[in-house]
Amino acid sequence: MERRRLLGPVMWPARLVGEAGLAALDVALASRVLEQAVDRTLTSSLARHAIDRAFQGPIVDAIAKDVVRYHVVERVIDELLAEGVADRIVERVLAEGIADRAVDRVLAGLTTREELWVLVEEVASSPAVTEAVTQQTAGFADQVAGGVRARSHNADAWLERKARRALRRPAR
Amino acid sequence: MSEPRYEGLVTRAIAFGVDAAAINAVAIAVAGIVALGLSILSVPDSVDTVLLAVGGVLWVLWSVGYFVVFWSTTGQTPGARLMRIMVCRGADGRLLSPRAALLRVVYLTLAAIPLLAGFLTILVDDRRRGVHDMLARTVVVEAVEVIVPEAVPPGPSATPVDARPVPASIDAPRSRSASASGST
Numbered sequence: 308m309e310r311r312r313l314l315g316p317v318m319w320p321a322r323l324v325g326e327a328g329l330a331a332l333d334v335a336l337a338s339r340v341l342e343q344a345v346d347r348t349l350t351s352s353l354a355r356h357a358i359d360r361a362f363q364g365p366i367v368d369a370i371a372k373d374v375v376r377y378h379v380v381e382r383v384i385d386e387l388l389a390e391g392v393a394d395r396i397v398e399r400v401l402a403e404g405i406a407d408r409a410v411d412r413v414l415a416g417l418t419t420r421e422e423l424w425v426l427v428e429e430v431a432s433s434p435a436v437t438e439a440v441t442q443q444t445a446g447f448a449d450q451v452a453g454g455v456r457a458r459s460h461n462a463d464a465w466l467e468r469k470a471r472r473a474l475r476r477p478a479r
Numbered sequence: 480m481s482e483p484r485y486e487g488l489v490t491r492a493i494a495f496g497v498d499a500a501a502i503n504a505v506a507i508a509v510a511g512i513v514a515l516g517l518s519i520l521s522v523p524d525s526v527d528t529v530l531l532a533v534g535g536v537l538w539v540l541w542s543v544g545y546f547v548v549f550w551s552t553t554g555q556t557p558g559a560r561l562m563r564i565m566v567c568r569g570a571d572g573r574l575l576s577p578r579a580a581l582l583r584v585v586y587l588t589l590a591a592i593p594l595l596a597g598f599l600t601i602l603v604d605d606r607r608r609g610v611h612d613m614l615a616r617t618v619v620v621e622a623v624e625v626i627v628p629e630a631v632p633p634g635p636s637a638t639p640v641d642a643r644p645v646p647a648s649i650d651a652p653r654s655r656s657a658s659a660s661g662s663t
Contacts, residue, residue: 452561455493459562463487470602479605 483572483620483646485607486564488598491619497558502542510534543584550580555622555644565622565644569606572620572646579615586611620646 335341348354361367374380387393400406417423430436471478517530549556554565554574566583567574575583590597590611597610606618622644 456490456562459490459493460487462489466489467487467602467607470599474603476603 483618486562486619486621487607488601490562490564491601494556494558494562494564497561498545498556501557502545506538506541543581546584546587547577547580550575550583551577553644559619559622560644563622563644564619565646566617566619567646569608569612569616569618575615575617579617583611583615583617586614589614622646 384393468478513530513534517527522530546556549559550566551574553560554567559565568579587609590609599609600613601607601609604613606612608618612618623646624644
């Protein structure tokens, strides 16, 4: 309170100067001259040089660190997902066949790679895969044999009934 | 103990068909290899005739031996194993001796001679026996696999198991010396 009372005579002119500055800035921003000055500056070699220097300097690293630190990418992705932009991008990629062409190119590249076939061979000959195939084959064979047994038992009973009826013998 | 399930004509015919296929597949493969070998050698015709006779005898021995060995060791040929049936003695359910198995092969052949009429009694006999079964005093019954713990010293260690086929009505594993019941 005391401090405000002491600085009162100085604060008033300072506030007046500040407001006058802001009014001058508004006028300048609305003027075509400043607009042209900005255009000329941006198209000049000076601007290009400034950008080159900026990219060469540590500012890019600092920006990258800040992007990571403040989770900028995650926040942008969250926003894109929330707004449905990602869905629209996926739909457009699928509609234009970009995904198909990309998959075709990847597969075409993969099938010519020797490493792929070595990997496939390794996987196919692995004990787990061979055991699974063996079990499945045995299970299938068991299933087929079980079906044959059940049908043969039915056929046995049917044939026996007919034979016993023909010989007028009682059923078993 | 409950009556075992005696197996009928169709089931036994399928099992026999599988065995016949196995026997002939091996015989054809061997004959093919021998014929290929002989094709590059020039042997007299008389030797050819002798080789044919020897081959015929070997085929008979192979066929008979196939049944005798399987019937007297496990009671099941591969075809019988597929159909889960087995041959055992009708009186006590024990496995056949090699001599009894050989006799059964002979009786089986005899039963087939009169246009397979010897097998028709399977359809009407109460224990589904063919003429060869009656002559050899055997029955064909359903086989089940039981898990039998092997004899191990008493202790907390894990007990190894052994799966063996036995007639469906019999709880214990069957051997020629083991006692049996149920299939009379």
